Amino acid sequence: MPELAEAEFFRKRWHLAAHGAKILRVHSHARANIFRGTRITALHRALTRSRFVASETRAKQILVRFSGDGWLGIHLGMSGELRVEPGGYAPQKHDHLVLATAQRALVFTDPRMFGRVQFHRGALPPPWWTKIAPAILSAAFTVEAVAAFLRRRARARIKGVLLLQERFPGIGNWMADEILWRSAIHPARRAGSLQPAEVRTLWRECRRVCRMALCSIAGIGNRLPPNLNAGIPRSWLFLHRWRPGGRCPKTGKPLAHATVGGRTTCWSPARQKLR
């Protein structure tokens, strides 16, 4: 589930509950896959009695800074979630990491275990964080950069190209479909076949969908919607794509589903033509 905006929703949930708070206890399930490449004992030692100082979201990843130069990186994978539970919470089967403050428990849970927790100690953020590509809403995400990337990936289907994090950090399956639907571009088109005007439209919709998804899903300022889908407008493809007999919110015509670029894809044939 978690793409850019969902990651920001979960980050904010932890941040609002624990910003400035002291971590009294750390609990982790020794499930190797989640902590691959990280020394759990170092994580326990560093975070116990440290404070939750700051947090940030980049692409689909979350970084929390603790006092004492501790950095916790979280990738939510396919099914990861961050929850806040009352103090004294007893970890459940899929809760891989629990940080207990005096009032609450910060829980990282992930049934499918495609997610990842990394720990780093140092004055500066870790390399695996700083090497994440520049955000789609940053000035570095230019129409020229997108055009050059599509030229290099000319033979690949545009749907698959939008999922490449090295150029479209934070875009996942549903955002890619939403962007293509709004741009009126068929997901199976070859990246190199897009006309300059279409590339510009795609670039603009990438930015627009990111901006709108962040507002709708993660809320504005200190506001946090009650759940992930609470703020999503009915005009989005997102709310129609999995409904049986789902229809395009723009044309009213039936939606189509198929595997494109290796991923389940939904589009509106009345609006997105293969030409």
Next chain:
DNA sequence: GTGCTTGTTGGCCA
């Protein structure tokens, strides 16, 4: 039991 699943990686092949 079967066949899916909103992510990422590594291996194979053209």
Next chain:
DNA sequence: GTGGCCAACAAGCA
């Protein structure tokens, strides 16, 4: 060397 494609990772759900 580059890029495209697919299986694998694991668990839950219909």
